[in-house]
Amino acid sequence: MQPSLIDNTAGLEARSQDTICINESHLQHKWYHNFKYLIVGVLFGLAFVKAEVISWFRIQEMFRLQSFHMYGIIGSAVVTGIISVWLIRRFRIKTIYGEPITFTPKKFNKGQVYGGFLFGLGWALTGACPGPLFAQIGTGAAVVTVVLASAVAGTWVYGRFRDLLPH
């Protein structure tokens, strides 16, 4: 079945508020098409656990400058990403559905400073950013669901009081 094209310009604006990671596709597919993203997630989760990115100790070593490991991972991931995005742009590579790949520039706001700093505090405290939280739960650390629930609560409180915060 062919995917249907929908008009979602207004929706895209609402969804992309305060976020970099969104679906910029205009196509709409059956729900089971999403399983391909699950497979990418599995590979990503495997790398997270096997390279010990989800280890609280590795994050502590990183922030104490006691190990190169995490810097190597983030650095080589960024270099891989930069080259990939450059190639996609340079050769106008399309999605597997033939749709052009688009990039929406993000605007600077003070939230990136204040929020970024608060996030950094939480990152070193929990030893995990959002991705590793999911992977930790997968490894059987059930108590991490409390950390994740608190992160959802933090997101909700941000959304509720967003208008009162400097941006």
Added chain:
Amino acid sequence: MLEVIKQPWPWYVAGPMIGLTVPALLILGNKHFGISANLRHVCASCFPGNVPFFQYDYKREIWNLFFVAGIVLGGALAAYFLVNPAPIQIDPRLAQELATYGINDFSGMVPTQLYSWDSLLTARGLIMMVGGGFLVGFGSRYAGGCTSGHSIMGLSALQWPSLVATCCFIAGGFLMANFILPIILNN
């Protein structure tokens, strides 16, 4: 082969693999990599209230919930089938510092002496799990992304606001790990 995979993966294998997530998601469907957005989608789908920030068509972002479900599954596969039999090696300076706070079990990825149902009843555990989680959720959304959205996707697309955010993540992390965390762990 399996024995090699069971060893901890070096950075130069895992890093590029993580980086390849960016083009994989773009090519599979013009999806922009980032994980903390899912926390917002959970709010939008389960308890949006009357908050304008949660009034959007979250169904358009269900792909990302499938992606994180994959991360959970990948974590489980690694933990049950690819477990490294040797104990995790940690830097002796860190081990020595943690020992002064009574933390000497380095066997898991998540330190069981800090992260357990029992320690939720202590001030230290509450600050680390509930307080830390809250800061991660609040801070990442306020910043407009987390380590994946800004530091990997944003930097890959050469977005300078993402570089600002990444520098602030690191500044907050350095302050917490070196100056605030020792006080919390001492109690």
